Amino acid sequence: MAVPIRIAIHGAAGRMGQRLVALTHVDPELELAAALESASSPVLGQDAGEIAGLGKIGVEITTSIPEHVDAVIDFSVPEGAVAIAGVCAERQIPLVEATTGLSDEQRQVILEAAQLTPVVMAPSMSLAVNLAMKLVAEAGKALKNLPGGVDVEIVERHHRFKEDAPSGTALKFGEIVATEMGQSEHKHGREGMTGQRSQSEIGYHALRTGDNVGEHQIIFGMMGETLEVYVRGHTRDSYAYGALAAAKFVATQGAGLYTMKDVLDI
Numbered sequence: 060m061a062v063p064i065r066i067a068i069h070g071a072a073g074r075m076g077q078r079l080v081a082l083t084h085v086d087p088e089l090e091l092a093a094a095l096e097s098a099s100s101p102v103l104g105q106d107a108g109e110i111a112g113l114g115k116i117g118v119e120i121t122t123s124i125p126e127h128v129d130a131v132i133d134f135s136v137p138e139g140a141v142a143i144a145g146v147c148a149e150r151q152i153p154l155v156e157a158t159t160g161l162s163d164e165q166r167q168v169i170l171e172a173a174q175l176t177p178v179v180m181a182p183s184m185s186l187a188v189n190l191a192m193k194l195v196a197e198a199g200k201a202l203k204n205l206p207g208g209v210d211v212e213i214v215e216r217h218h219r220f221k222e223d224a225p226s227g228t229a230l231k232f233g234e235i236v237a238t239e240m241g242q243s244e245h246k247h248g249r250e251g252m253t254g255q256r257s258q259s260e261i262g263y264h265a266l267r268t269g270d271n272v273g274e275h276q277i278i279f280g281m282m283g284e285t286l287e288v289y290v291r292g293h294t295r296d297s298y299a300y301g302a303l304a305a306a307k308f309v310a311t312q313g314a315g316l317y318t319m320k321d322v323l324d325i
């Protein structure tokens with residue numbers, strides 16, 4: 060049997076981190092080499108499996124990446140993403156970067172790391188979301204010059220604990236639409252006497268309710284009809300499986316920036 064790929068998970072005690080610990084543990088192609096959290100984490104020293112609801116697996120939550128690791132997966136916070144990208148760049152460890160809400164400066168740090176080590180970066184690791192991105196690009200291309208005009212609005216729904224808005228995925232959908240159709244204005248919500256809607260804008264609406272793991276609705280409103288692309292996560296495993304596929308992919312690449320298109324070959 061082939062030697063398993065050794066994975067370190069950064070943000071291992073979080074909502075995504077726990078699912079990654081669980082799915083890595085049962086994947087014969089993978090080995091959980093490290094479960095990482097920040098130095099101020101209250102769960103340092105605890106067993107990562109116990110936190111993920113698996114029982115003891117013999118991997119303690121720690122702060123540093125051990126010697127032999129084939130890929131790091133980061134689902135943490137923007138500051139954590141920047142810190143782990145620096146370590147991966149310095150030690151030339153392949154990185155899967157999934158954290159959203161990064162500022163332009165923080166994103167730049169990840170891009171610089173990709174000059175030294177392979178990095179897969181994507182706001183959504185889900186197969187369905189990445190396929191929806193292709194469909195949205197196609198729709199934008201086809202509708203670009205429609206005589207009656209097209210209004211594009213993006214609605215996203217997530218759990219009440221989410222800290223960034225709109226979601227990284229919604230922003231990516233907006234970027235794809237703007238690239239195809241040329242809208243220059245990104246408008247976040249509407250209130251008051253806004254005046255008539257301009258077609259040079261893309262509207263974003265971020266809903267936060269309960270334990271929703273993520274839904275995105277991209278609406279192309281026309282005169283006489285509406286096209287909607289709707290993608291809905293049922294469980295966080297839709298992202299976790301994508302992240303593990305990305306880790307297997309990135310572990311064998313040379314330095315550079317990759318996306319889920321590369322991983323999923325779509």
Ligand SMILES: NC(=O)C1=CN([C@@H]2O[C@H](COP(=O)(O)OP(=O)(O)OC[C@H]3O[C@@H](n4cnc5c(N)ncnc54)[C@H](OP(=O)(O)O)[C@@H]3O)[C@@H](O)[C@H]2O)C=CC1
Nearest residue numbers: 070072073074075097134135139157158159182183184298
């Ligand atoms: N690309 C994708 O497919 C997806 C991306 N995401 C993104 O992943 C990120 C994490 O999401 P989620 O798991 O729900 O969030 P959680 O808050 O549940 O998990 C984040 C984890 O990171 C830890 N953490 C906080 N600060 C640091 C740090 N400086 N260094 C290392 N670890 C740290 C947190 O610890 P503590 O609680 O002690 O602060 C927590 O355990 C978000 O940005 C989210 O948008 C989520 C799902 C899919």
Ligand SMILES: O=C(O)C1=N[C@H](C(=O)O)C[C@H](O)C1
Nearest residue numbers: 159182183221226227228273
């Ligand atoms: O925080 C989340 O949960 C999610 N975040 C990502 C985003 O901001 O796009 C991806 C997914 O929608 C879940």
